[in-house]
Amino acid sequence: MSWSVIGCGGSTQSVSPQPTLRSASPQPTLRSASPQPTSRSTEPVHVDMITARTGWALKVLIIQGNYVSTLVFHTDDGGMHWKDVTPPKYTVALSSESFYNAYDLDGNTAWVLGWRSSSTPKAADTVLHTVDAGLTWQAAPLPIPTDYSPIPGNDFIETNITFVDPLNGWIMLHLTQGAIPDAVAILHTMDGGKTWTKVYDDGKVVQFQPEPSPAIPGRLPFYVNHDVTMPIFKGGISFRNTSNGWVSLLGGNDYVTHDAGHSWQQQMLQPPPSLKFKNRIPFVPAFFTSTDGILPVDYDPAGLVIYVTHDGGMTWHSTTPVNFLGLGVFIGKFINIYHGWTTDGHFLYETSDSGHTWTTIVPDVSFEYVLQLDFVSVTIGWAIIGPDRTNPSELLKTTDGGHTWNPIQVTQ
DSSP states (O other), X not given: OOEEEEOTTOOEEEEOOOOOBXXXXXXXXXXXXXXXXXXXXXXXXXXXXXXXXXXXXXXXXXXXXXXXXXXXXXXXXXXXXXXXXXXXXXXXXXBTTBGGGEEESSSSOEEEEEEETTOSSOOOOEEEEESSTTSSOEEEEOOOOTTOOOOTTOOXXXXXXXXXXXXXXXXXXXXXXXXXXXXXXXXXXSSTTSSOEEEEEOOOOOTTOOOOSSOOTBOOOSBGGGOTTSBOEEEEEEXXXXXXXXXXXXXXXXXXXXXXXXXXXXXXXXXXXXXXXXXXXXXXXXXXXXXXXXXXXXXXXXXXXXXXESSTTSSOBOOOOBOBOOSSXXXXXXXXXXXXXXXXXXXXXXXXXXXSSOEEEOOSSOOTTEEEEEESSSSOEEEEEOOOSSOOOEEEEESSSSSSOEEEOOOO
């Protein structure tokens, strides 16, 4: 096995795989932008392209250095022009995990979480749904649990949304909003978000409250091996179909459900042989067919390992570790079961065989502050580069597989 290093000029040389990884840091939050000539600015924080021409983007409105609101944009010409389709009279929630408070199914259909702009206190209690690329939005109230404890005045709402088709979707609402333990409620819709039913609820918990040992069958844990000094954050949720889904536990293993989220069981993942690591951060899987999917796992400091399934997630098989940024979120993108990209903040790593071998690409821009990668083909992709001391965040586009990148303005 060997890796290839490809520079912008296209030269190639074989190198031995010696993965390194910067230590994982706490959950990423939006960094304050550097002072700008004007007191009002907008910065991209997420992009999700469905095709080479059609997709969505989120921007944040910043006034005098303070976050004000989240704006939703749509493009149908590959990012050359963007239309502001933010739902009127509502404030769209921004999560510290970027686009988890919104989900798009195709170029016309999307859901976002928010609240009425006039609401006090602020609490994400409404799902907004569009089927016409944001021209119109329908609002549906959420059955907010009585034990939901949003932080007053906090616009960063820890919530995850996923859909498997136009009708069936789930929301994982973090009841304690970043406090320990991370208690969640899971809501399910079968009518496209018009109504929601609670299928799972951790209930009201006390900070650092021990959990029963042994664990209650079917429940999600709060701590690693019941140790209150090792809390688990429930990082994401995804489903393969209307019954089978996964919740990622940052610091533990993924948990799987076979009954639409009512009960959960641990799914053990075996690390590659001889892999030395201190921490393991699994992410939620992505499926490309009813049987084929990938599941990224960050083994700090050994690297990122892509697990592959060909039986619908019943079993997972590890591949070759690769350098990884290690920020507690998966910065990468697979366009099918074989082809994907990730980064360590310096280079891009590309695989065409599900992560068994990787090719290193040297981009012509700095990826030190990369927040997201999004590809739709082997040549066309986008990246969000976060703000540094002198520059705000920006959206970049590549048309040569990641070798060269050009800025894209998300404006009307």
